[in-house]
Amino acid sequence: MLSLITRPALSKYRSLWRSSQAAVRAMSSSGGPSPPYTTLAVSHPAEFVTHVEFHRPEKRNAMNRTFWREMVELFNELAVNPDCRAVVFSGAGEVFTAGIDLMDMANDVLQPGGKDTARKCWQLRKKIVAYQETFSVLERCPKPVVVAVHGACIGGGVDMITACDVRLCTQDAWFQVKEVDIGLAADVGTLQRLPRVIGSRSLVNELALTARKMYADEAKSSGLVSRVFPDKEVMMAGAIAMAEEMAARSPVAVQGTKINLLYSRDHSVAESLDYMATWNMSMLQTDDLMKSAQAAMEKKSPKMVVFSKL
Numbered sequence: 001m002l003s004l005i006t007r008p009a010l011s012k013y014r015s016l017w018r019s020s021q022a023a024v025r026a027m028s029s030s031g032g033p034s035p036p037y038t039t040l041a042v043s044h045p046a047e048f049v050t051h052v053e054f055h056r057p058e059k060r061n062a063m064n065r066t067f068w069r070e071m072v073e074l075f076n077e078l079a080v081n082p083d084c085r086a087v088v089f090s091g092a093g094e095v096f097t098a099g100i101d102l103m104d105m106a107n108d109v110l111q112p113g114g115k116d117t118a119r120k121c122w123q124l125r126k127k128i129v130a131y132q133e134t135f136s137v138l139e140r141c142p143k144p145v146v147v148a149v150h151g152a153c154i155g156g157g158v159d160m161i162t163a164c165d166v167r168l169c170t171q172d173a174w175f176q177v178k179e180v181d182i183g184l185a186a187d188v189g190t191l192q193r194l195p196r197v198i199g200s201r202s203l204v205n206e207l208a209l210t211a212r213k214m215y216a217d218e219a220k221s222s223g224l225v226s227r228v229f230p231d232k233e234v235m236m237a238g239a240i241a242m243a244e245e246m247a248a249r250s251p252v253a254v255q256g257t258k259i260n261l262l263y264s265r266d267h268s269v270a271e272s273l274d275y276m277a278t279w280n281m282s283m284l285q286t287d288d289l290m291k292s293a294q295a296a297m298e299k300k301s302p303k304m305v306v307f308s309k310l
C-alpha cells in the first residue's frame with residue numbers, strides 16, 4: 001500500500017509526525033489523559049488543530065461510561081472554542097477501539113431502573129439517546145473531524161467513525177459492525193450513517209447482518225475511508241497535515257462547508273440549495289472572502305492569510 005503515497009510524501013509525513021509528536025509531548029505532561037478527562041488526551045500539534053486521543057490502551061480503548069460522557073463534554077467545548085478549527089481523533093495503544101466496554105454495559109444498559117415495564121423502557125430510552133449523543137456531537141461540531149484508525153475498530157467504533165468528516169486508516173486496520181454478535185441491533189449511528197457513507201447498500205447490509213470483518217483495502221475501495229497509510233506513524237502525520245490544511249483556511253468557509261455538506265446529505269438538492277442561499281446571504285459578507293480572494297489573485301497560499309477568530 002506504499003504505492004498510495006509517494007516516497008517524498010512519506011518522508012515529509014514522517015518528519016511532520018516527529019515534530020508534531022514533540023508538540024504533543026510538550027503539551028501533555030503525563031502522556032496520558034488530560035485532566036479533567038480520564039479517557040481522553042487532548043493536545044495541540046499545530047496552530048488551530050486539536051488532537052483528541054482515546055486513551056484506555058490497557059482496555060483496548062473499550063468505551064466505558066466515562067468515555068461516553070467525556071466525549072460530549074469535550075466536543076461541546078471544541079464546537080465553540082475559537083482556537084480549535086479542525087480536530088484529529090485517534091486511539092492510543094494496540095487498537096483504535098474494542099467498542100463498547102462490555103463490563104460496564106452489563107452494569108448500565110442491562111439493568112434499567114424503574115418499577116414497571118413502562119418506567120424501565122423510559123429509562124432505557126433515555127440512556128440510548130444519551131449514548132447516541134456521544135457521536136452526534138462529532139457530527140454537530142462545526143469544526144471538521146478527521147479520524148485516524150489503526151488496528152481494530154469494532155462495534156461502537158464504527159458508529160463513531162461514521163459521524164466523523166474524514167476517515168483514514170492504516171494498512172493493518174479492520175472494521176467490524178459487531179453488534180449482532182452480541183445480540184443487539186446497532187443503535188448509536190452505524191445503521192443510520194453507514195448507508196450514507198458507503199455507496200453499496202448490499203455491502204452495508206452484509207456487514208451489519210453478518211458482523212464480518214472488513215479490512216483496510218475493502219474499506220478504501222468501498223469508500224469507508226479515503227486514504228490508507230502504511231503505519232500509524234505515517235497516518236498520524238498525514239492526519240495532522242490534513243487538519244492543518246483545513247485549519248489554515250477561513251473558518252467561516254470551512255465551517256459553513258461542513259454544515260452545508262451535512263444539510264445536503266439529509267435533504268433534497270432543491271432544499272439544500274435554498275438553505276445554502278440563505279446561509280451565504282450572510283456569510284458572503286465576511287472579510288475572509290476578500291482576504292482569501294486577494295491572496296488567490298496574488299498567487300499566495302491561503303495559509304499566508306490571517307483570519308480573525310470565529
Ligand SMILES: CC/C=C\C=C\CC(=O)SCCNC(=O)CCNC(=O)[C@H](O)C(C)(C)COP(=O)(O)OP(=O)(O)OC[C@H]1O[C@@H](n2cnc3c(N)ncnc32)[C@H](O)[C@@H]1OP(=O)(O)O
Pocket residue numbers: 058059060062063094095097098099100101102103109128131152154155156157178179182187188
Ligand atoms: C447502547 C449501546 C451502545 C453501543 C453499543 C456498541 C456495541 C459494540 O461495541 S459491540 C462490540 C463489543 N466489543 C467486542 O466484542 C470486542 C471484544 N474485544 C476483543 O475482541 C479483543 O479484546 C480485541 C479488541 C480484538 C483486542 O485483542 P487483544 O489485543 O488480544 O486484547 P485482549 O487481551 O483481548 O484485551 C486486553 C484487555 O482489554 C479488555 N477488553 C478488550 N475489549 C473489551 C471490551 N469490549 N470491553 C471491556 N474490556 C475489553 C480485556 O478484557 C483485557 O482486559 P484485562 O483486564 O487485561 O483482562
